[in-house]
Amino acid sequence: MQYFDVCNGDADGLFALHQLRLATPRNAVLITGPKRDNALLARVIASPGDHVTALDLSFDVNRAAVLALLARGVTIDYIDHHVATGLPRHPLLHADIDTAPDVCTSMLVDRRLGGRYRAWAVAAAFGDNLPDAAHRLARLAGIDSGDEASLRELGENVNYAGYGDSTDDLLIDPAALYALLEPYADPLDFVGACPLLATLGRVRREDLELACEQRPAATSASTEVYMLPDERWARRVRGAFANRLSREAPERAHAVLTPTAGGFWTASIRAPLAAPFGADRFCRLFGGAGRAGAAGIGHLPRAAFDAFVAAFRQAYEMSA
Structure with a gap:
């Protein structure tokens, strides 16, 4: 065996x-x-x-x-x-x-x-x-x-x-x-x-500092979406940054996106820590997977960004 x-x-x-x-x-x-x-x-x-x-x-x-x-x-x-x-x-x-x-x-x-x-x-x-x-x-x-x-x-x-x-x-x-x-x-x-x-801790903190310098690409009462640059540090920090955002604003849902080859985004999604549900369900709308509190999308077409933001707002403003 x-x-x-x-x-x-x-x-x-x-x-x-x-x-x-x-x-x-x-x-x-x-x-x-x-x-x-x-x-x-x-x-x-x-x-x-x-x-x-x-x-x-x-x-x-x-x-x-x-x-x-x-x-x-x-x-x-x-x-x-x-x-x-x-x-x-x-x-x-x-x-x-x-x-x-x-x-x-x-x-x-x-x-x-x-x-x-x-x-x-x-x-x-x-x-x-x-x-x-x-x-x-x-x-x-x-x-x-x-x-x-x-x-x-x-x-x-x-x-x-x-x-x-x-x-x-x-x-x-x-x-x-x-x-x-x-x-x-x-x-x-x-x-x-x-x-x-x-x-690892030093690099994690340095990458998070770079991420914290970014401005959100889209915000609403219950959601926040970030688009990070096409850099190694950004791909590393995407999930950790999403975790940090969720701890700092536990009433909001967060999405952190980084570009990938072929015209796609990779997205890390965090449901609000105060109500950690629905991230998996939302990501399945765009071919992703995960768990209730945290999930991801591996190949989100860049042309679908506006539709993604609208669906994200709808998912979490309806549950707010």
Whole structure:
């Protein structure tokens, strides 16, 4: 039997996998990539009797690959918090999918493991822009405020490392980052031993400063839309900037767009933190996907910008 670990390359995906492998060490083939690269199950070359663990990846995006693997006789353990429509029933599919807006995949793994490595879930929740959920977990684990602040920095920095439209945009490949954290059972030990994290934090703050110099392209009572330039820093910062905007104006929905080749935009969408619903539903109107509080669109035609802004306003002004 061969094992495959397939996860999103952000803090939530990497820390979810790390918790599982701390609890159950396994010699597995790791498949991961930039945060935007969700269609990872298609890369699994498995045989009958093999086992796949899938973490923090949209089931809807990977549906065809999952069905093909199941038909081949591959067992799949699927843990995720993105919307999954029409989840199939199959004896080889074990799905733990919770789409509540205050849950991330690392929290689902923490739930499965009974809090055994909870500090990693705290860091992941901070990285996934769920500060209230992260704080609740930290209190449950008896983590003091100083260590909680360190876990927040860890989660946000590792999450930032996964942002970008291609590996050329990334500060470090997610597989290489996982190899760095893999020896550490305690995330605070990892923080103390890995100087790269400080570099990630510095670049994240520099990129955010550049983003904060931009003016919104469209605003309304309940929404704000930003168009960032065609630069590596902008592609990296798009999601983190959207998270920052949502924390600073929790009553508003936010969209941050960057241009891509071929006349398209890539968009990061954040529902209002005060009412974190509907981002996934809105993005599906334009071929995107995600979860209720945060979602994205990979190929929004630039000519559709005005229609996008109008639909965005309608979606969130109607719910305001």
